[in-house]
Amino acid sequence: MSPGYLTLITFLPLLGAIVTALMPKDNLRAIRLTAAGFAFVALVLSVIVWVQYDTNAAGLQFVEKVPWIPSLGITYFMGVDGLNLPMVVLTTLLTFLAILASWHITLRTKFYFALLLLLEMGIVGVFTSLDLLLFFLFWEVELIPMYLLIIIWGGPRREYAAIKFVLYTIAGSALMLAGILALYFFADANVSGRTFDLLELAKTNYALKYGPVFSSVVFFLLILGFLIKLPSFPFHTWLPDAHVEAPTAVSVILAGVLLKMGGYAIIRINASILPQALHDWAYVLAIMAVISVIYGACTSMVQNDLKKMVAYSSVSHMGYVLLGIAALTPASMNGAVLQMFTHGTITGMLFLLVGVIYDKTHTRLISEFGGLAARMPLYATLFVMGGLASLGLPGMSGFVAEFTVFVGSYLNPNMQLFTIIAAAGIVITAGYIMWMLQRVFFGPLVQKWQHIEDARGIEVVPLVVLVVIIIAVGVYPALVTNVIGGGVAPVMANFTKAGL
Amino acid sequence: MESFSIEYLGLIPLFPLLAFVIIALVTRPLKRLSAYLSILAVFASLLVSAWALYSLVIAFLSHASGEALVKELTVTWFSVGGVALPAGLILDPLTAMMLIVVTIVSFLVQVYSQGYMHDDPGYSKYFAFISLFTTSMLILVMANNFLQLYIGWELVGLCSYLLIGFWYHKPEAAAAAKKAFLTTRLGDLGLLVGILIIYFTTHSFGFAEIEHEIKVGALSGGLLTVAMVCVFLGAVGKSAQFPLHVWLPDAMEGPTPVSALIHAATMVAAGVYLVARTFEMFAASPDQQALLVVAYVGGFTAIFAASMGLVMNDIKKVMAYSTISQLGYMMMGLGVGAYAAGVFHLFNHAFFKALLFLGSGSVIHAVHDQDMRNMGGLGGKLKITFVTMLFASLALAGIPPFSGFWSKDEILAGAFEKDTLLYIIGAVAAFFTAFYIFRAMFMTFTGKYRGAPAHDSHGSAGGHGHDSVHASASPEDELRAKVKEHASGHGEHGIHESPWVMTVPLILLAIPSLLSGLLGSPFMGMAFQSFIEKGAEVHEELNYTVMMSSIAIAVAGILLSSLVYYFKIIPANLISRPLPWLHAFVLNKYAMDDLYGWIVNSVVLGASRAALWFDQYVVDGIVNGVANLVGAAGGALRKVETGQIPNYGLAIFAGAVVISAVLIISGSTL
């Protein structure tokens, strides 16, 4: 039996949540330190897994597989490969940074940190579990803390946003559950009996056995939930609402990792189990992706609320992920995963940045600001760096990911037009980022912010950590791509095997 | 050549990069140290570049040619899903020449900046940015593949953005920086698409491999033309060619040395460099269509920008349009197939245009004004500036033996052979060029000082401390100074020549303005061209007709200019008086800014607003609509719950009867 790193990473936050919840509620410092400590240990463990992960060996590593409900073929099955390992590290990292960014939370602090840790458990669980039912369980578990975090610590319209988020996601999950059950009941059960094991299910060729209609229906049952999570146009409208209302740290996690669950699940489940259907419907996905890219960028352009702008930019950037998946070439798929990772760091950083300014000024409206660079040079520098990373400047991770997606997608002759249109998104992205920077930081200083303080101390730490990661990956992408490659290869092998 | 290993090339951008990192992280508070560090770094790069060039020149002089003059090194940067993304270095005559140009100009500009940027609060930051720019530009010119070139390409764009917006508190500067970045990025999109097309067909990013693949026909026909036009689009953006030229005049909001370095000598020439670097690919397109596009865009830009140069009153704007025009010239040269001539012009232009900008900077530094109508008679005060700028102007106008003449003439000769229309365009543009640059010279340096009347100058009050003068009106305060100027006046007495750190670079740049052309002159056997073409024999029949006519055109331009602005025989408003709308139209930059402003504000933002409306009311409307529908259905159904117990009882028994009836009729024995 292996050390069980994944179980530890997954359930350590749960332990942390329980410990935090049991602490005396007035000792804020102890609560924060405890939560940060647990998150940090989880981060360290995931980094250990990252370091120990053998990039040369194909397939899953750190596998833990124990029968759970044998009569139904449900197993406790966890493992990492190139697809989910970056996501796990991203989750633990961003949760830790989010906890740091929540240092000033004083409203029901104990509950807040416990929920953050609970959220981490749910998300890590989604990424590590390879049994569909376990996956589904974690998928649902993550909702509850998220809902509470928005509805308790959120902005003025938090109830609307939280309920919208939950209902939207649950609508997707309901369909997903139907899809999972369809996979379960129609799998080739001759060999191993009924199972929710993803790898076993992938051995059934549903399209061949039950025809394209069946596999397409199951495909859409599954993918709708993921597209909502991603989110792709036209299922994205929960995102801006949730982001605007959520507290900073929650936005960071929401945009940084929660969205990645959608992209990850499409690759892990749809691409692995129903390659034929994905191939058949790639056009539809690509069109949605391209619309997301352009449309998200355009709507970002005219936002006056910084957070909404970043939220819509997430729609735009996640469009690249979908495009990469839909293009179905090895490079594009790699690019999609890479884009998920980099977008996690970049958007996480942008939300943190918005949070810092919001804490200082209690406004997020671009029109309220102006010339802030004069008073906050460090903050402005960090924001410019974040913005540049977001618009895909070379030397930063965003460029590597987007370029890989473009090259990979363009290699599929059917996707060339979509790729070019999506590439136009980088101009619009540059447009709204630059325009925003100009209006917020440059020009004459607006009088009312004359005494605003520059960012410092604990506000800066998470930002610097993310900048370092963004630049490191941008300069030496092999750090991440080596890991990702091993996870994408088997998925793509599925397609070649199916003759697609 | 043996002495210089290709790996050493990697050192060249490393020095400024280190300087950037150290300044940014460590020495930021120590202004002087930062500047010295930066200058030292670029000087080190200059030395290594010179060494690289020297090794090539030695090889060239020993009659090596072709591939013997090319060294390449390629490693895999990272590889993903079967696509290997390369990083590589190339050392060939073109790169060596660019390296020298970049490092020399960067070095001189940095030396000059010590004086110009003196006392600017962002002094360290300025040098950090310049170092970063130098790094990026060097990465760009030594790339042996499209990917790395694209990276350098974007990074120089970033540095340009940062430096244009260096005085970010000026709204104009911030707007200009954004405009520059976005306009060039539009072109970059073309470059990106071009790269994608090329990679799709040739499965390579490397220039050499792609050329090989094109030779064997992997990419040919219309697609090749499309790909190269896309690549050219990148060059159009970066080199400010029509129709993406609008950013460059605005970019003059940046500090003047930055304009000299980035927006005259190096970055804007990157577009020309790109076309030169991929010249073989352009030439391979069917009927050289791609080259034809380059030629016509370049030619049109040359005359189009020159015409605007004629009417501008801001000295830097004149220079800016001049740059656009000259870049158009280079493009035209490349387009008509005069590859070496185009590159040669790039080489010469880098020096004399940098000189012109630095000279303008010196003038602005002295009078704290950019409007030539408020200058005049400065030749006596700013002797060094005047003389060096005169050299550069003669070079620009194309008077032999100054450098510009040789390359410009060769471009015209190339155009003459290729396409008469282009030749005429070029000749007219040359006339305009000669006219507007001497208009600028006359307006600035001759006649009487037209600034506000002499006053008890605040400048001289501070004694001879140039520094203190500059301190109070360092370019950082240009705007404020300008306002003050009109209020209190500055006076002729306060005008002094710039300090030596500024004049020495002027003098150093005046030398190549005079002499660099000779390298490619028939007197030296067209050595430059032969070198750039990797040792190929260049036997150009001297076209005396073209040569004589171009001299005549230049002289005519200068003469006319002198008649109008020196001797004042011809009134300056000879044309503008009867045709005021034309003058206004040209002065308004052919309303291109208005057009683009309209496109951005109305079309792009309008569409975005429409998208947002659509998002809020249609997409989200549907979402909320579904929710409301469910709610409404519930609302309607709950009316069934009347609260009347008899109703419920009735329903219960009616239901029981119905169920019983069904069971009975269906014959169930339940």
Next chain:
Amino acid sequence: MNDPIIAIAFFVLAAVLLISALAVVMLRNIVHSALFLALAFVSVAGFYILLNAEFLAAVQILIYAGAVMILLLFAIMLTQRANTPMSNVSNSQAGLAAIVAAAVFVVLAFVLSKTSWLTGAAAVTQPNTEVLGKALFDYYVLPFEIASVLLLVAMIGAIVIARED
């Protein structure tokens, strides 16, 4: 059951029962309804005697005709204000109620006409109070006790509910 006297008694009792039941549901004065209800209870007791359930007949008289009727009359008395003659009118769904009631009757009648009952000799043919008592306190003792608790709870509940604060 073959005695014609019994048959005559059955029909007479049935007529009394049904008429009084109809009177309960038809009359508009609730006091009249209550009186006819008492008559109906008594006639039901008659049926019990016909069916050899004399103990039940006694219980019927005691509890229904006695206790429950008293309760009902008290309730009427406590709640009735003016307009006693119109104190027991139909509500708006009386027509529908008639249809449903008729339908229920049809279903019941249909079912019992279709069912063949297993009748036989083991049936109760003579007075059996003693047997009943034994069964109740022997085999059914637990339900009996529960029923008594139920009554206790009902009594307390009724007091609590009806008590004036």
Next chain:
Amino acid sequence: MLSLNHFLLLGAVLFSIGLYGALSRRNAVAILMCIELMFNAVNITLVAFARFLAPAATASQSLAPVSTVGQVFTIFVITVAAAEAAVGLAIVLAIYRTRRTISVEDVDLMKW
């Protein structure tokens, strides 16, 4: 001759009458009275079953005489009916005290 069906039919008629009354009356006390009628209908049926039906007594090992089942049931029904009447009337009184009416149409708080 009298048979089981006579009694069952009588019970059915009585039940239907009671049902009609329970559904159509406005007065809560009247509804309770009608419900009592329905109880009685059921009771008649139960006693009639006890009287006429003869399940296989021997098959059952129970200690109780089979013939008493119907009557025992009836006793329990009467018990429950008495409890119901007591509680029901108490509720009616409570309603009357608070709302000054015992018309069930006026008591419709449990809606929507």
